[in-house]
Amino acid sequence: MHFDVFTIVALVSAAIAASILIWYLVARPALSRPVKLALLLGIGVFPIMTAGSGNYAGFAATKHRTFCGSCHVMTPYQMDVQDTDSKSLAAIHSRNQVFGDESCYTCHADYGMFGAISTKMAGMRHVYHYLLSYRNMPLATSRTDIHIRSEFRSEICKRCHTTTAPGWLSVPDHRGLRAELQSGEVTCLGSGCHGPAHPWSKVGRPGYDERGLPLEAP
Amino acid sequence: MTDKLNDKVAKKLNDKPNSKLLRLASVLTLAALALMVWSVLVPAPLPVMLAMSVGQVVGTAALGAYLWVVIRDVRGKGRTARASAAPPQGAPARHKDETP
Numbered sequence: 296m297h298f299d300v301f302t303i304v305a306l307v308s309a310a311i312a313a314s315i316l317i318w319y320l321v322a323r324p325a326l327s328r329p330v331k332l333a334l335l336l337g338i339g340v341f342p343i344m345t346a347g348s349g350n351y352a353g354f355a356a357t358k359h360r361t362f363c364g365s366c367h368v369m370t371p372y373q374m375d376v377q378d379t380d381s382k383s384l385a386a387i388h389s390r391n392q393v394f395g396d397e398s399c400y401t402c403h404a405d406y407g408m409f410g411a412i413s414t415k416m417a418g419m420r421h422v423y424h425y426l427l428s429y430r431n432m433p434l435a436t437s438r439t440d441i442h443i444r445s446e447f448r449s450e451i452c453k454r455c456h457t458t459t460a461p462g463w464l465s466v467p468d469h470r471g472l473r474a475e476l477q478s479g480e481v482t483c484l485g486s487g488c489h490g491p492a493h494p495w496s497k498v499g500r501p502g503y504d505e506r507g508l509p510l511e512a513p
Numbered sequence: 514m515t516d517k518l519n520d521k522v523a524k525k526l527n528d529k530p531n532s533k534l535l536r537l538a539s540v541l542t543l544a545a546l547a548l549m550v551w552s553v554l555v556p557a558p559l560p561v562m563l564a565m566s567v568g569q570v571v572g573t574a575a576l577g578a579y580l581w582v583v584i585r586d587v588r589g590k591g592r593t594a595r596a597s598a599a600p601p602q603g604a605p606a607r608h609k610d611e612t613p
Contacts (some may be wrong), residue, residue: 305553309546316539331583334535338542338579342549342572349549351564356556365557422558457595 305349306338312341351451354392355409358419360389366421368429368437372399372493384484384492393455402451402492417444438496447492485512531582538578545572 315337322394324330327454356362364373375381376389389398429437456463458477464470468488475481483489486509491497494507503509545568552564 302553306550313543313546316543320539323532326535334539334579338535338538338575339571342546342576345546345549348555348573353552353556353561357561359556360555362558399514401558422562439610446523486515502587 299352301348301352301355305345305352308341308344308348312337312345315341354415357415358397360396360399363399366425366429368425368432368434368441371434372496373437375493375495383494384489388492420444430432438502446482447484449479449481449483456483521605531586534582538575538582541571541575541578545569545575 315333319330319334319337324403328330360373360376363369372385377384377385378386379390379406381387384434385398385402388394389400389457394401400414404410407415429441458464458469469476472481472488476483481488484491490508494503497503497507498505548560548568548571552568553562566593
């Protein structure tokens with residue numbers, strides 16, 4: 296649990312509301328004006344404060360890596376990015392302070408004005424699939440059977456790697472493939488480039504070699 | 514169908530005394546608060562989803578019951594005030610266009 300202002304406001308307002316309501320239920324006072332006002336605080340004002348700050352705290356919690364890893368099929372992904380010796384792209388990025396404890400969300404969230412909402416909608420789909428299909432799936436099976444829904448878009452990489460910085464352009468392959476990258480013909484994680492962010496999860500799948508890197512197209 | 518259901522709910526709510534409705538609202542609010550606090554203390558998928566769906570619905574229903582009591586109370590007071598201000602029986606009726 297992460298203690299921040301919203302968490303504290305949610306807990307304190309819930310405690311005040313609960314105290315008022317328990318007093319009303321136990322003492323059963325006559326419905327005078329002060330009692331009605333107290334109930335307005337206990338049923339209206341403080342629960343609304345709890346809901347508002349609690350929802351915000353809940354949304355913030357859904358961005359944390361531990362939240363993503365709480366479904367057992369995601370545990371290996373969480374373990375990998377936390378492994379300081381791991382050389383996977385996901386682990387390297389997770390060691391960056393900008394990504395930090397929210398590395399899953401940072402890379403898998405949609406961009407744009409409604410990005411947070413569309414990401415949460417997609418998250419609900421994940422929960423739906425998990426409850427109906429993957430809940431009892433063994434880890435060994437889930438590693439090869441669970442796929443990312445759609446191809447990882449290079450736009451997400453380009454939020455940080457803008458493709459215009461001198462450091463990025465100093466790599467000959469970057470310079471040579473810049474136009475294809477802009478048009479979407481080539482992706483950062485594609486064959487011959489950086490490969491998948493979680494390569495260990497690709498070992499044993501058709502189209503990938505024993506290191507989890509995509510095989511070159513014939 | 515919806516009108517029938519609305520009428521049924523309204524009739525049920527009307528039949529309940531204010532104190533009973535407020536006790537029900539209090540219990541519902543406590544249940545919603547419990548779900549919300551659980552999601553804050555244990556931010557795992559199940560509690561967070563329950564708090565954001567069931568918790569919100571139950572809390573809103575409780576607030577709705579409270580507001581219903583308030584509206585009924587205000588209406589009742591208005592009716593009582595009108596009844597006490599009404600002219601005594603046998604007094605000449607005022608024409609609808611007549612200014613008071």
